[in-house]
Amino acid sequence: MEVKSYKHVNYLWDEDKAKSLEGDEVALLLYRSNLLGSDLRITNYGGGNTSCKTVDKDPLTGEEVEVMWIKGSGGDIGTLKKSGLAALYVNRLRNLENVYRGIDHEDEMVELFNHCIFDLNSKAPSIDTPLHGFLPFKHIDHLHPDAAIAIAAAKDGKEITQKLFNGTIGWVDWQKPGFDLGLQLRECLEQNPGIRGIMLGSHGLFTWGDTAYESYVNSLDVIETCASYLSEHYGKDRPVFGGQKIESLDADARRLQAAKLAPVLRGFCSSERHMIGHFTDDEKVLEFINSADLDRLAPLGTSCPDHFLRTKIQPLVLQLDANEDLGDLEEVKAKLSPWFADYRAMYTEYYETCKHPNSPDIRDRNPVIILYPGVGMFAFAKDKQTARVAAEFYINAINVMKGAEAVSEYTSLPRQEAFNIEYWLLEEAKLQRMPKPKALSGKIALVTGSAGGIGKAIAKKFVQEGAVVLLNDLNEERLASAKEEFVELFGKDAVATAKLDVTNEEQIETALAEAALAFGGIDIIVNNAGLSISKTIEDHTQKDWDLLYNVLVKGQFLVTQGATKVLKAQEIGGDIVNIVSKNALVSGPNNAGYGSAKAAQLHLSRLNAAELGSARIRVNVVNPDAVISDSNIWAGGWAEGRAKAYGVSVEELPAYYAKRTLLNEIILPEDIANACFAFVGGGLNKSTGNVLNVDGGVAMAFVR
Structure with a gap:
């Protein structure tokens, strides 16, 4: 087998390892998933979904039936194990179309997924289940690669996709994940037979193959094509992010300034519950926060739902000089206090403007992502992993904005669509199912x-x-x-x-x-x-x-x-x-x-x-x-x-x-x-x- 060479993604397939798994499609699914999930350029923690379809014996009838194995709700493909998969009868899942009452009744379909369970040890099926179920392919990857989302979030992303892939990648406009989106994917395939994948507007990428390896390589090929296209355009027509506006402090000075400010920021962000922080001065972050376009792009927020759910509607940008004297903390707090008050007011207005009669109560009004030009990025969340992952997702969002701006114009989710994701009743139900915080959570x-x-x-x-x-x-x-x-x-x-x-x-x-x-x-x-x-x-x-x-x-x-x-x-x-x-x-x-x-x-x-x-x-x-x-x-x-x-x-x-x-x-x-x-x-x-x-x-x- 030829070992492929890529510049923008990692080719990690080990033929000897794969051969040892031959005959076990589920094991190959897990192997492929773990490889894809190990590269944050392909998909971040908890993001994306993968599946395979197999033929198994029905335990009740002894007849051979088609079964789809797919990442269950709340899982992560990079660490996915069999216990994290859901297994469903494909025919039962597709027959749910007969009882589907339309897009206004999307959420009721999720409970019906349980009637399609094949393996009683299954993880709860995720909202992405019908997206895989209505496509006929044996192996399917739904990923959130920065390079693909950059095109998907570009103002003319559909045209770019058509031109870049010569019609071999389909396009489906933005639609909240669910049963209807699964039907739209099927329709896109029917209207474009022979395509190798589908781009989801503002969302991500679907690719597939007849084998685990074919699906893996197809995914890498498409992502590589997108990334190469973006790379060719960086700085071509205009400087990246409009060019550099300010210079960063040196590395030691950045860490010193961040260490002084972090407890103050944490105090503000912990006004409703104790939060844990994460700091990064990654080069990608510095390029964005030091740029001329920061003030224009930051308030737009993110496009991909997985990014948005973890980073909130928009970050808080500190109007502090990188060399600000942080010795007098009372003075610093006096400067920060109105900025946090404004952010909380903005978030409250967003909630009140977009809420539905049955929306869950407003959640924490404080920012998750805080940008300090010249210094770095802070993230605050209920625990360290959530804060770190939020920061990683915002770096993904920065990559998306950079790519979209290089080839077109970046567009984020409309605020109402973003709200419908953030306060989705199914998301709220998932939050309610999470274990209660331990006594020292957030400490x-x-x-x-x-x-x-x-x-x-x-x-x-x-x-x-x-x-x-x-x-x-x-x-x-x-x-x-x-x-x-x-x-x-x-x-x-x-x-x-x-x-x-x-x-x-x-x-x-x-x-x-x-x-x-x-x-x-x-x-x-x-x-x-x-x-x-x-x-x-x-x-x-x-x-x-x-x-x-x-x-x-x-x-x-x-x-x-x-x-x-x-x-x-x-x-x-x-x-x-x-x-x-x-x-x-x-x-x-x-x-x-x-x-x-x-x-x-x-x-x-x-x-x-x-x-x-x-x-x-x-x-x-x-x-x-x-x-x-x-x-x-x-x-x-x-x-x-x-x-x-x-x-x-x-x-x-x-x-x-x-x-x-x-x-x-x-x-x-x-x-x-x-x-x-x-x-x-x-x-x-x-x-x-x-x-x-x-x-x-x-x-x-x-x-x-």
Whole structure:
């Protein structure tokens, strides 16, 4: 088989892999889908749809029937597995035409798809199902390639398509996906027999083939033709996007400016619910936001429904100079406030003007995409993945605008059509079926010393409850290992990392900036990083003393100080939880430095709680005792020192600590994590300045 060469898409077909799947058309469908979905130029996360038709035995009659396997509702072709497919009887699906009551009754057809299910383990069929069902081809790709949509969204896209493909690609004008569009695709094919695909106005591309490979190559060929045509026209008749209007800051300056501004933007965007952010200064973004045409094109919004659903009706463009001094955050907020007010008013007017009697209630009025000329693009959404994907889709939209403007004039969806997609009752039903947010959804946590022991357990608990975390540690090897573990458990969007010495102000500032760039800001700070030294008063050195007070007391102070600036910039409150110790309250031998430093941490927590309450920042304390598992605190002679103080061996320490408690329990890192979650999980939002002992019950450590 000849390996094709492409310039604008990736040819990834592996003949040996494909041969191993011969005879299993569904497996070949999945293989083809995953290849196509791996290239964002072809289709973005969750976008597009693929299908194949097979002949199977009807389990009830034993007769051979034609079955269509198609990506189910809410799936992603890049990661598609068989469990994400819907399988339907083709004849039953096509027979639904007999009960179809017309375009005004589109939505009722979706429930009827369930009567066509062949495989009872099917995913729910998507709205695209009839688009594939009414075409006769064995393998079909419905994709959203930037290059094809650029032509589909051009003012004279139909004529360009006809000329570019010499009539071998059909055209169907914009129509909301559904049963009627499926009938229109069939009609287009009947009127243009022999075509190799169909362009959907403002929407995307349909291509097909008799085999998985033929469909794959056909899709790549059509996309390559579109992309090559656009490439030939970039800058030919006019500069791209009208030419450059302003220059970008250099890369380091962009990131610095973005890190300063992100928490402020997040605060505005979180006026209705906590949002997670994403920042990118991709070259494609910079070309667009620095251009002369930005102010003309940005308000038009996007054309493809998949782009629009994730990026909202239009972005907010900041009228800030790239070199704006962001030192005085109150001045910055004063500038931004009317822009956000105007955006919310615009979105409200859009909703009120376009709504139908049965439209769902208006959703969040804040922007999803925010453009900062000279700096980059911010996206804010309910979680990191949604924010990142929204940014990726807007880059797709930029590519579409660039291509359409190069060959014609870009046209977006009319606002009423856009509204009909955004507030479609079927979309609302899909939203309602989504799992309810977890307790920490939309929250960003920084747990110091979180590459192991108590810190890692806390970070893990927070992610399990919906948060995203900035893992950090002094030991970069340990940090890398922890990140790998978290990515494997929770995915790449749940975690970012930063090397952090809590006594180093510059590293603290860098870590907080990384949290701002990765997620938009911070909500929860857990001061957990620590160490311990157990020596008699005679043996204690000034070096020991300084180290303990630097890490435990000064470290807690510096991290809290830095985090407070971010929390106040956001103006949405927050939590600071300090991991202190039973030793802050209980006197014991060989413990002068550690115990007194822990007492200082405890009182510093009270002082911070008293000061920060007016900003809705809660400060609480968890007092552990004897958490031995996976803890650095037991390294460096501490275990030996405590064993000596109590007259037991190191091996006997866990049992010794358990026996002296009221509950006779060994304390684990997970126990401390649960206590931290109790403070930040929403049930204690009106509680600050508290101490929660997690020590198995040590009477001498009772606060009262």
